[in-house]
Amino acid sequence: MMSSFSPTQLASLRDMGIYEPFQQLVSWGNVYKSDINDHSPNTASSSVIQVDARVDDHNNIIKVKRRLAQNREAARKSRLRKKAYVQQLEESRLKLSQLEQELEKAKQQGLRVSNSIPSGSITNTRIATFEMEHSHWLEEQSRRVSELRIALQAHISDIELRMLVESCLNHYANLFRMKSDAAKADVFYLISGMWRTCTERFFQWIGGFRPSELLNVVMPYLQPLTDQQVLEVRNLQQSSQQAEDALSQGIEKLQQSLVENIVVDAFSMHYPPQMAAALENLQALEGFVNQADHLRQQTLQQMAKILTTRQSARGLLALGEYLHRLRALSSLWAARPREPT
């Protein structure tokens, strides 16, 4: 996604808080593209005994002029791309603030912006509280991610970095606590992911991110790892995957039981739908959401145990930026230009 951005664009993206830590992932456009017709003196054929110095200089001047022209063109194109990108961001920011205003208005009118409104104002209050707390959580999260970025660049002491890492992990723990309270109030709200952006929902597994997937995202940013660490991380990925599969199987069984309980046997009118049993199935859902969050928390903590302080900080930074970018993508998607229907 970022591969077509030039250095100047990257700099302004960095300022906007979208940071690309791995510059080798970014192609720097035409700037350093090698000239196809480049005849370096080193590859000159052995049949050429003497090179006329003046002709050589003239050729070099042509090459330099051509390269400068290409640079100018690349810079111009990248300025245009930057302009278009900034415009898109501005539009989506506007759209976002409009939506926030509408949401505020709707909340004040006592309505809830969701499809599955459960009856009961207590539930509504709890969910509204969760939404508010979650938006504060997101703000706090981006502050912490910035702190990590600055700290890693500033080369602070290991002790101070450790404190930052711990506070980041605690911040995630707060999220899981909030989710657990929300699940008690309305598990379907939580599991629907309505409180998340559309791209996050696309990757959703039982009301949140899939731990093994996040490990994959974060891995490149932890290098170099010792052999022992590589082994431990692989084991963690495998255990996490196995635990995820187990919970998924449990949910499938839950769905199966639910269907069996409410389906009426067409051949025997004496077998009524087992609504009480079906309700029990639904009650079990909260347990699965809690176990999934518990798995997320355990995976994060185990990573922090396997890694050094600096590696953990880099991992948490990469994770925070990945999630931020995923959310930003949702806004861009919502604001994308579309043909009038």
Added chain:
Amino acid sequence: MQYKPETRSSLSFNKVNNMGVFPLDTLVRVESMASENAVVIFSVSTCCMCHAVSGLFRGMGVSPGVHELDLHPYGVEINRALLRLLGCSSGTSTSPGGLPVVFIGGKMVGSMERVMASHINGSLVPLLKDAGALCL
């Protein structure tokens, strides 16, 4: 699983006991059931979390022994005993009734949460190996 029919007279003593003393024969029964296999799961046949935990072990190549307490003649007492062993009141984060409860090598590991936590922190596999549930 085939359950041997037993008289309930030996258990009626415990019903009279009002001090909440731990019924000894239930404990003994739990212990013996927990030692039947390297991995033993106390479960309820309709419980999906129980299905998940046995799926976890099967996915690791372990075949656990599963006791469905809702189909067991002394299931209620066993369930109560297990809850006391877990040291928690009713209403845990996994499922009502405190099940599933997992034993490895005859020793109690605990609920789904404990099992997953020990798998993530790497302590589950050594436990399984020690109990002979996993070959190298």
